[in-house]
Amino acid sequence: MAYSDKVLDHYENPRNVGTLDKNDPNVGTGMVGAPACGDVMKLMIKVNDAGIIEDAKFKTYGCGSAIASSSLVTEWLKGKTVDEAYAIKNSAIAEELALPPVKIHCSVLAEDAIKAAVADIKAKQLAKASA
Amino acid sequence: MTENYFELFGLAPSFNIELATFENNFRKIQSASHPDRFVTGTAAEKLSAMQLATLANEAYQTLKSPANRAKYLLELQGIKAISETNTAMPTDFLMQQMEWREALEDAKAAKDIVALEQLHAEIQLEGKALHANLVDLLDIKKDYSTATDTTRKLIFIDKVCADINKAIEHLDN
Numbered sequence: 529m530a531y532s533d534k535v536l537d538h539y540e541n542p543r544n545v546g547t548l549d550k551n552d553p554n555v556g557t558g559m560v561g562a563p564a565c566g567d568v569m570k571l572m573i574k575v576n577d578a579g580i581i582e583d584a585k586f587k588t589y590g591c592g593s594a595i596a597s598s599s600l601v602t603e604w605l606k607g608k609t610v611d612e613a614y615a616i617k618n619s620a621i622a623e624e625l626a627l628p629p630v631k632i633h634c635s636v637l638a639e640d641a642i643k644a645a646v647a648d649i650k651a652k653q654l655a656k657a658s659a
Numbered sequence: 660m661t662e663n664y665f666e667l668f669g670l671a672p673s674f675n676i677e678l679a680t681f682e683n684n685f686r687k688i689q690s691a692s693h694p695d696r697f698v699t700g701t702a703a704e705k706l707s708a709m710q711l712a713t714l715a716n717e718a719y720q721t722l723k724s725p726a727n728r729a730k731y732l733l734e735l736q737g738i739k740a741i742s743e744t745n746t747a748m749p750t751d752f753l754m755q756q757m758e759w760r761e762a763l764e765d766a767k768a769a770k771d772i773v774a775l776e777q778l779h780a781e782i783q784l785e786g787k788a789l790h791a792n793l794v795d796l797l798d799i800k801k802d803y804s805t806a807t808d809t810t811r812k813l814i815f816i817d818k819v820c821a822d823i824n825k826a827i828e829h830l831d832n
Binding site: 559560561562563564565566568570587589633636637640641 | 740741744745746747748750752753754756757760811814815817818819
């Protein structure tokens with residue numbers, strides 16, 4: 529199966545690979561996995577006090593499409609509010625990368641990773657507010 | 660026509676199958692449906708032999724792998740263990756997956772076959788534990804909900820093991 533140029537670009541030069549300090553109260557972590565293929569994805573976002581995502585890092589073990597999907601979303605996330613991030617749909621990721629139908633689940637994985645990271649940062653903020 | 664893959668091999672639908680019966684019955688079907696036996700047969704006979712051979716191959720591949728066998732057993736219960744839209748797995752499990760993946764990357768980069776083999780052994784142990792759980796959950800307790808979660812875990816474990824084997828083979832060459 530041929531990958532699109534955009535997938536290849538992100539696969540060969542993945543953006544924002546790495547981790548942030550998971551103990552930082554401003555960092556949210558999202559971990560998801562795709563049992564269909566055994567892919568694992570970790571997405572970390574750093575949110576400032578104004579609720580804007582300042583930094584995003586990812587680590588993905590999986591196929592080219594999964595790596596490209598997570599690399600792409602780290603680029604998209606920077607500068608967005610957490611609510612805007614939460615609204616990102618997998619269909620937008622799939623469209624941008626021209627993913628074939630059999631690889632749509634990679635974009636679902638990326639969307640779910642964002643949602644999990646946002647849920648984590650919100651839970652942290654809530655804990656901070658009530659402390 | 661047989662109702663399911665287990666019946667095709669004369670087995671009761673269960674996770675813990677009698678491997679000798681399974682293998683023997685597969686060989687019997689293979690030889691009974693071999694094209695050489697139907698050289699002088701009618702077109703209909705050739706077709707039905709080919710269909711049987713295809714079905715037996717499919718069934719064999721499905722039941723041979725424990726993860727696929729568990730998935731198939733759940734399917735017989737109307738449960739789809741793998742859904743593309745369900746990416747939620749227990750966090751500690753995914754954490755462990757990440758750690759294994761990182762250890763695999765490090766060992767690969769260091770070309771350390773011993774470390775790869777140790778990692779493989781460690782993960783196989785986890786796989787064996789899941790295997791034992793599945794016998795209990797699917798064959799004894801009939802707890803299909805927990806069995807679904809366990810099957811999903813087993814698929815992840817199989818994937819890491821396959822990737823480690825690939826890395827070892829690559830270094831061996």
